[in-house]
């Protein structure tokens with residue numbers, strides 16, 4: 107037990123007595139980088155302030171949920187106004203229609219949406235729907251793509267799962283469940299085609315992160331996502347695009363718009379809740395009308411469509427104008443240039459990969475296209491860099507295999523400060 111130390115250390119000791127690993131979600135525990143997780147006291151704009159009062163420029167941004175910056179005034183007032191009218195009804199209300207329309211307007215190829223409380227619930231529900239619609243059982247996912255902590259989707263799921271080195275079939279997942287998950291190499295549509303050919307009329311859906319963010323930021327190769335569409339159509343499998351991370355972050359209409367995709371079903375989350383727990387799945391009317399109470403695919407939630415969360419999400423999407431996306435792109439590009447130059451100055455071989463406000467640095471000299479490539483990045487160096495940056499007031503994701511997120515509340519000055527700190531920290535880490 108730490109008797110004296112930082113407040114975060116004291117809190118961590120207290121937390122570990124009552125919560126496994128002291129956390130509510132594994133990657134938060136700093137296991138991949140070592141040390142004591144920061145306990146956050148409050149956050150504002152692009153900064154988080156820990157329990158000891160130290161402020162950090164934040165690139166975790168609640169794992170991508172916080173796109174406008176912390177404690178955004180429009181979101182706060184929407185939540186306050188909604189809360190005054192009651193925190194949960196367990197009955198339909200107008201706020202759900204408002205958020206549904208805002209989301210569907212940004213993804214005009216989708217007709218209907220069902221709200222849930224987390225990305226995990228969204229992917230879990232969407233694969234049930236895909237299985238019912240196709241009367242097939244297998245789901246194809248990609249090595250290094252993460253779709254939440256759903257039993258069947260934990261196979262080769264990148265970041266958190268890899269960080270903790272769980273066996274490929276995570277414990278507690280029955281072999282029968284895992285057997286219905288087929289895993290392909292990311293960015294390799296011909297691998298998918300071969301699998302679909304080898305399993306005729308068995309694969310219900312191909313589930314993909316359109317920009318992988320759970321093995322660091324790995325953009326799709328040109329044509330990869332279009333090829334998936336073609337291959338799915340040819341083999342009667344549905345294409346499910348998991349936009350929980352990319353949705354309304356990489357473009358006003360998410361990756362679906364950015365890459366001109368025609369998915370059958372989409373999952374969204376994070377950004378659509380403005381920092382509150384909301385996610386959703388959406389798709390073509392004929393598919394979505396299979397969901398209860400319209401159809402036979404059961405899915406439900408006591409707090410789904412929660413009025414505070416709906417109001418926060420609507421406020422967030424209302425604030426996300428074209429000019430905000432321009433700003434995110436310009437901040438992203440500034441950081442990309444700054445990080446590249448910092449790596450050169452520190453004489454460290456690295457790849458900076460970015461899509462909009464998702465960015466990460468791999469310590470490797472080849473482009474990172476899939477999970478095997480990502481695994482070759484120097485994780486020890488990342489751990490040292492992570493702590494050297496914390497000491498300089500910059501908070502990166504506590505794992506080499508996570509995307510970093512820029513918010514609209516970062517300023518060019520924050521970005522430049524980050525690049526300078528990165529250069530100094532990298533020199534220290536390799537020195």
Ligand SMILES: Cc1ncc(COP(=O)(O)O)c(C=O)c1O
Nearest residue numbers: 224225226252253254348350351
């Ligand atoms: C692409 C993707 N899908 C699904 C999820 C699961 O979402 P949640 O953590 O809200 O359950 C995540 C979480 O990081 C994600 O990145």
